[in-house]
Amino acid sequence: MDNRDARSNNQHTLIVMRHAKSAWHTGATDHARPLNDRGLRDAPAAGKVLSELGQPIDRVLCSSALRTRQTWEGAERGGARASEVTHHDEIYESHPGEILQLVQQLDDSVGCALVVGHYPGVALLVQGLAEGSNHRGIAQITEKYPTSAISVLRFAGSWADLEVGGAELVDFVIPRG
Template sequence: MSSAAREKTLVLMRHAKAEEGLGKSDHDRDLNKRGRRDATAAGEWLKENGLVPDLVICSTSHRTRQTWEAACHGGANTEFVEYRRSVYLGGAEQVLETVREDAGQMATVLVVGHNPTMAQLTSLLTDGAGSREAHDALGDGFATSGLAVMRYDGDWADLDLGTCELTRFHVSRG
């Protein structure tokens, strides 16, 4: 198999800004107005940059589901969305395992999840490799509606720590 056939893109996205948790469980928190605007802007950015995921793996929480829905209103799209409790409940290792198991032969996978997991997983997967500008931007924090775009050359089942390069980091604001 040629290198080009193995090259993949992984996008880790933190959910958009959510309402405070007053009277609701954490899982049931919704996006606030700013969050809906920012998530829509994230969808516009994904579309403008030609980042079309073959698969979206989304946490089961309300705010992550709403983030992806709003991103789609902004122009993002995919054919397949899987909702995984492991992305809501798990840490970096569980999300990594979910990607390994679910991504199959997909070329581009986007995960909509939570912090600190998204920041930790980005750091662990890239181990400083890739764009210095992207790492500097990520160093300012993995803000809500943040998107870490990584290049990976291999089979998803073999995705491991230090195997990706961070190519871009973007925080969407609408």
């Protein structure tokens, strides 16, 4: 289904991704922590997964932290593409409600959006939105949301109306490079 079909059916796709594995002992502030070697391998693998979803990404909402920006750059090297990418301080160290507020501000012409963020915000966001979903990935997400993990959620209606329990988890992937 392309984005025109999704929009005509008032269907939207939200992809939620945790940043790839980051380096810890760099001396940098948390916001400036870069990806480690594994993260640099996993980010392009995540990009390959994103490129194979069969739905173009219209908008990326990426945390302003270095490791999330590097994750998206690596994903692009792996084949992921987006019409627009924006960076948001609000996603860094945020609660799921803050991320949801950003998502709810999307224009309904956006058929597919990707959030690149941090644990635990991304895990809690997916758990909340997919509450009641019976996809096998819910158990894994509840237990642990690993680095580079990707959740794909779909819902009918406006971005502004997206709420807890309002989306269906349709895929959960943990890419490794």
